[in-house]
Amino acid sequence: MCPTCSKPTRLCLCTRFKTPKLINAVAVTVLQHSLEKNHPLNSTRIASIALQNLTVIPVSDVNFQARFSIRPLYSSDLEPSENPVDFTIEKYGKIKSFRVTGNGSPPECDLDQLLASRNGVVDDLGKGFVVKKFQIKELNGSNGFGDREEFEITVPEGSVLLFPSEKSVGIEEGMMRRCEVKNLIVLDGTWAKAKRMYRENPWLELLPHVELVDMEEEEGRRQSLYGEVRLQPKEGCLSTIESIVWGLKAVGERDLEGLDGVLHVFASMVGDQRRCKEERLQALAMPSLPQP
Numbered sequence: 001m002c003p004t005c006s007k008p009t010r011l012c013l014c015t016r017f018k019t020p021k022l023i024n025a026v027a028v029t030v031l032q033h034s035l036e037k038n039h040p041l042n043s044t045r046i047a048s049i050a051l052q053n054l055t056v057i058p059v060s061d062v063n064f065q066a067r068f069s070i071r072p073l074y075s076s077d078l079e080p081s082e083n084p085v086d087f088t089i090e091k092y093g094k095i096k097s098f099r100v101t102g103n104g105s106p107p108e109c110d111l112d113q114l115l116a117s118r119n120g121v122v123d124d125l126g127k128g129f130v131v132k133k134f135q136i137k138e139l140n141g142s143n144g145f146g147d148r149e150e151f152e153i154t155v156p157e158g159s160v161l162l163f164p165s166e167k168s169v170g171i172e173e174g175m176m177r178r179c180e181v182k183n184l185i186v187l188d189g190t191w192a193k194a195k196r197m198y199r200e201n202p203w204l205e206l207l208p209h210v211e212l213v214d215m216e217e218e219e220g221r222r223q224s225l226y227g228e229v230r231l232q233p234k235e236g237c238l239s240t241i242e243s244i245v246w247g248l249k250a251v252g253e254r255d256l257e258g259l260d261g262v263l264h265v266f267a268s269m270v271g272d273q274r275r276c277k278e279e280r281l282q283a284l285a286m287p288s289l290p291q292p
Contacts, residue, residue: 005045006038011272014049016265021052022258026184026251028053028244029153033189033197034060041273043241043266044188050262051244056188057151062091062200065136067147070203072124073154084121085114088136093199111202122206128157131203158182161207162247163198168209171250181251188240212238212246225263225270241266 005013028051036042037058047054069083087098098110100121114122134147158180162171185207187194198204224238238246245259253259 005049007045007269011269013046013265013269016268017050018261019258022050022255022262024051024053024248024253024255026053026181026248026253027055027156028248029155029159029183029185030054030056030188030240030244031059031185031197031201032056033187033193034058036189036193041269042188043239043269046241046262046266046269047244050258050265057153059133059197059201060135060150061196062089062093062135064138065090065096065145066150066200067134067136068201068203069132069134070125070129070206072121073128073130073156074124083132085125087111087202089200089202091200092196093202095202111205115205125206126157128155128159129206130154133201155185155207156183159185159207161185161204161209162211162243163187163194163204163209164211165198165209168211170213171210171247184244184247184251186240186243186247191237210247212243212250225267239266 001008002012002014007013028047030044030047032044036044044056048056065088067088068086070085071083084101085099088096090096095110098114100114130152132152133150135150136145136147138144139146160171160181160183162184163186185204187197189197224242241262245263249256249259
């Protein structure tokens with residue numbers, strides 16, 4: 001088993017890259033569902049090998065409650081230990097409590113009210129922030145609760161979320177609204193897992209949302225290579241690596257040849273899976289030999 005790409009030696013992906021790691025000017029942050037990492041067709045492993053400026057953050061489902069603390073990267077009004085936004089959610093993202101401090105904000109409000117207020121806290125967070133997530137669970141045999149830190153993410157100014165939602169705009173339009181995209185945040189998981197991650201991480205609402213829209217070629221709408229070996233919820237859905245590559249192209253990444261090479265490696269991985277599937281089907285179709 002290859003320790004880098006986690007593939008069997010005969011199917012190792014590492015030797016298929018024709019160039020060194022791409023030094024992508026726009027950073028990529030992947031929020032990866034905890035059950036996705038070891039999936040044989042997970043494409044983030046290709047991004048990890050191909051892109052130098054990439055961070056992968058494991059994210060788990062909320063099975064009881066989770067608490068988030070958010071503080072701006074730059075603020076002259078806060079002590080180092082202060083977190084102006086602190087909230088707790090329940091399973092599937094229902095907000096249980098929400099507290100805001102500083103800059104004249106009402107201490108009790110919700111995320112929509114905070115975003116609509118456009119007060120000093122929101123302005124500070126727009127310049128970048130740090131978010132911490134703590135998983136909360138009930139302690140066995142007691143009435144108490146325990147928590148553990150799951151992640152701490154630095155979200156720099158210029159970050160956007162690449163995810164189709166009601167508030168998403170085309171990535172080209174999103175670039176026109178902002179001076180510069182510096183960090184592309186992508187959710188990695190099945191469509192159902194990605195939607196749950198989005199609901200259970202409400203801090204993503206603080207970011208501009210963009211999506212890849214109507215990328216047409218001469219032969220019609222672009223199809224994901226995943227369609228051959230992995231179920232897609234609807235036409236036009238892309239794998240994580242395809243989303244990253246096309247997202248980087250859309251925001252002006254210059255090494256187009258290198259990005260196309262990344263997709264070629266992904267295509268070869270899909271081809272491996274297709275051949276393995278065909279071999280299994282052929283083996284099942286072979287008549288069993290009579291026992292002597």
